[in-house]
Amino acid sequence: MDTREHLWSLLGVAAKVELFHTLHEQSVRRDPVLAQWMQNQPMKVLRNAGHWPRLVEITCWVRDHATAALYLRQIDVPGVDTKFIENNKGILSELLDHSLPHERIQTGAPRSDFAARYGFRSKPAYIRLRYLGSPPGPFSEFTVRATELTSKPAGICTVFVLENEVTYLSLPPVPDAIAILGSGYAATQLRHLPWLADVDLRYWGDIDTHGFAILSQVRARFPHTRSLLMDTATLLAHQEHWGEERSQTSETPRYLIAAEAKLEQSLRNGTYRPRLRLEQERIPIRAVVQALEGVRYEDPRST
Structure with a gap:
């Protein structure tokens, strides 16, 4: 050549x-x-x-x-x-x-977040919340940019975080409380709300490995978080509503209390049934009402 x-x-x-x-x-x-x-x-x-x-x-x-x-x-x-x-x-x-x-x-x-990596504005996170007691104004529910919800809504002592929309909408009245729709992995949204450290914070997700992973992530940021209807008694009381988790998360939740960790391991190991899950919307409303009647406000500063 x-x-x-x-x-x-x-x-x-x-x-x-x-x-x-x-x-x-x-x-x-x-x-x-x-x-x-x-x-x-x-x-x-x-x-x-x-x-x-x-x-x-x-x-x-x-x-x-x-x-x-x-x-x-x-x-x-x-x-x-x-x-x-x-x-x-x-x-x-x-x-x-x-x-x-x-x-x-x-x-x-x-690298997957192209906008953030090269300094562009990212799509804002939105918080959707609903008053469970008497709303202070004309709206019982609204959606707002997370970065603009900088302070606790007036008169609110308790906050419930839920992942399922129908459950969020049908949650019965609770005085001085609001519900926040998590829509998936709630911790990514709640990080914008530092005032949650000053309320009685309750998380209610599905009883499956993903639900406990989300609970752990929320509690990592807000250690005083308590779970609602995510216990063995609730699981065993609703066997007719059991379903199957298509794929279990590989994440190991680090911030569960002993009873929650034991139940999460039972789900992971198939103790009751392989890939068992109980979705929150399958729990009868009467059980939800009973659980909420047992909720008593606790000052997070005392925990």
Whole structure:
């Protein structure tokens, strides 16, 4: 082989080499630093050749703009929308990691959270709550940004956190109390509400390994949290409503009291039935009313 061109021709890649050179020359004019990365990753460039110019433009746009007050939706590059960014987060992360100054990259954020990693505003967390006693105003229920719910609602002493919407809506009256809908892993939302440390906090989730994992996470942040209807007596009293947990969590809950930990291990080991679960919405309302009648306010500062 006398020249590289002869070699490219023999290998049948002459068109790909020419395409790479074209993309590289275009990129050099927009971002010389990015062009250096391209020299070390030619195959990645070629795999994304169909939309490479847009990837470069996004990288340069982020480089040239302050992003702290912006959502990804506000990236203003022709031919680019949030779907395009979502579909190309992997390659965009590599380009941005190479092109941005180190201080522009939030290394503490997980790589899966593209917006947080590159300093964009993330979708806000919302708290949905319902008054179980007499509401202080015209609304018995409302949804608010978690970061704006900075203080305890007036007159509230007890807070119930539930994962199931129907159970949340049908919870019977309790004086001076509110219910918060957790909608999945509640701890991710409750971290925004430091005032929960000053209320009698009760968590009620499914009796399964995921339910106890969530309880443990909530209690890790708020140690005074107590569970509701998540005990062996409740489980055994409602055998006709038993179901099956499709997949048990691999998480080992660290913040359970002894009775809760024993029940969680029984579920994990299949003591009563393999992958047993009792969903909270399957517990009859009369049992819920009875349990709530037994709830007495306790000052968290005394526990």
